Amino acid sequence: MSAHSTAIGVSSKRGVWGGGNEPLKASYGKLMMWFFLLSDIFTFAAFLITYLSIRVSYPAYEGPMDAFVGSNEYWPIPELVFDAVPFLHGVHAPLVFVGIMTFILISSSVTMVLAVEAGHRNDRNDVVKWMLWTILGGATFLGCQAWEWSHFIHGSDAGSIMTFVNGLGQNVTETVHGANLMVNEYGPASFANLFFFITGFHGFHVTIGVCLLFLCFYQAAVGIYDQRGHYEMVEKIGLYWHFVDLVWVFVFTLFYLI
């Protein structure tokens, strides 16, 4: 791609940055995708560093693990909050479900890079095959996240007794089930707020990613990229998809491990 556009009749005295060539050896579209991702890195980094900042402003839970109860006096322990798995109601399975989600997202990243590799070889069949696997992984991840959110919002059977200021401005002490933006059974209100905003923003990126993947899959399947003469779109959408995986790696560490 870059080789075609080297200008004719440009003096070699101009040097690398003198114009008429491509100093970064990458197409316009790819460069713009990289700089968009750079700006998105800043957005997510701001979110995640805010999480860290609010987290250290609360004391950590000090007592024994099996005596843990949710309270807005201290930050909860993630493996005691995220311990549910679909179809296994009431079973304590810490971090198992999020482990599965992480595995699915990393796998879809692998199939994406295989699609990019096939794109370099102009192999339409392989591109279509790996794109389909990637779409499947992305959609499964979204389904898992929907379940995770639903469980987080509805909460456990027992709930926790919380003292908080309710929507009418009254100071109340009552049993709370699940989470909303005012109060949650797991910890301080900001714990659920940050969870909703950060995993929600990430899930929004995944949703857009799945739409883009589908577009790319469709265009590859009907032969648009063959006509165009290159499969660069697979590469650009691949960059975006790997970025989504990259963000998840950090979300996973901050929310579920630390």
Added chain:
Amino acid sequence: MEIQENKSTLEVTPRNDAKVKKIWITAGILLAITVAEFIMAFTMPRGLLLYALFIILTVWKAKYIMMEFMHLGDEVKPLFYSIIVPLIFLVWLLIALAKEGTEIFMMRW
């Protein structure tokens, strides 16, 4: 017209097994690091050491994703640095907000 005719039939090059193998090795490394993180989460006592290890492993994974999957390592140096160097600003954001959070903690408790 000529260009269109030229490009309507693309030549499919055969699979490069070494490249594909490298992709699977990277995937294996990412998976192994994640499994290690899981084991550490359940076996090590919670504390600064564990958190530091988690963050180091996370950055290590991020490096693999950016270098191998996003092929940033294969780009020319100016492009590589124009993506990596701006991230230095985040270091200050991290220091500033971590300090801020600690001080709110002091005020509150």
